[in-house]
Amino acid sequence: ICQEENTLRELRIFLRDICAKLARNKQFFMFTKPVDVEEVPDYLDIIKEPMDLETLMSKIDKHSYICARDFLDDIDLIVRNALEYNPDKSAEDKHIRHRACSLRDKAYAFIKAEMDSDFEDTCRDIREKR
Ligand SMILES: Cc1noc(C)c1-c1cc(NS(=O)(=O)c2ccccc2)cc(C(=O)O)c1
Numbered sequence: 660i661c662q663e664e665n666t667l668r669e670l671r672i673f674l675r676d677i678c679a680k681l682a683r684n685k686q687f688f689m690f691t692k693p694v695d696v697e698e699v700p701d702y703l704d705i706i707k708e709p710m711d712l713e714t715l716m717s718k719i720d721k722h723s724y725i726c727a728r729d730f731l732d733d734i735d736l737i738v739r740n741a742l743e744y745n746p747d748k749s750a751e752d753k754h755i756r757h758r759a760c761s762l763r764d765k766a767y768a769f770i771k772a773e774m775d776s777d778f779e780d781t782c783r784d785i786r787e788k789r
Pocket residue numbers: 688689690691692693694695696698699740741744745755
């Protein structure tokens with residue numbers, strides 16, 4: 660169990676670093692905080708499960724993720740929400756959809772570049788056992 664805790668601690672350090680790098684990127688400013696319902700009054704009528712990078716970071720600290728797949732599922736949720744809420748042909752909708760797709764590609768690239776597959780396999784084994 661102690662070894663498992665060491666593995667999960669290493670995963671949290673790794674995911675915090677990726678989350679911080681994404682949140683530092685100016686391109687992703689609109690994904691850094693929950694969508695403000697003062698600014699976007701009908702947002703919660705359309706998007707049932709909001710997600711953002713600040714919430715992601717707090718979920719890491721709450722030990723919500725025990726493998727990279729769980730973390731990427733929440734990244735995909737940020738992207739899906741942006742595509743669903745901004746579906747039109749307008750320039751601003753196209754802009755935010757483009758940024759959302761770029762967020763997903765950068766997140767997957769960071770994970771692939773920095774996580775060796777047997778570390779992820781170990782995390783998946785821990786998840787299976789829980
Ligand atoms: C995200 C999102 N999903 O649907 C929409 C629409 C957006 C979105 C929301 C906002 N305004 S906001 O007050 O909710 C906010 C400001 C700063 C960080 C996070 C949210 C701005 C933009 C923008 O493109 O600048 C986009």
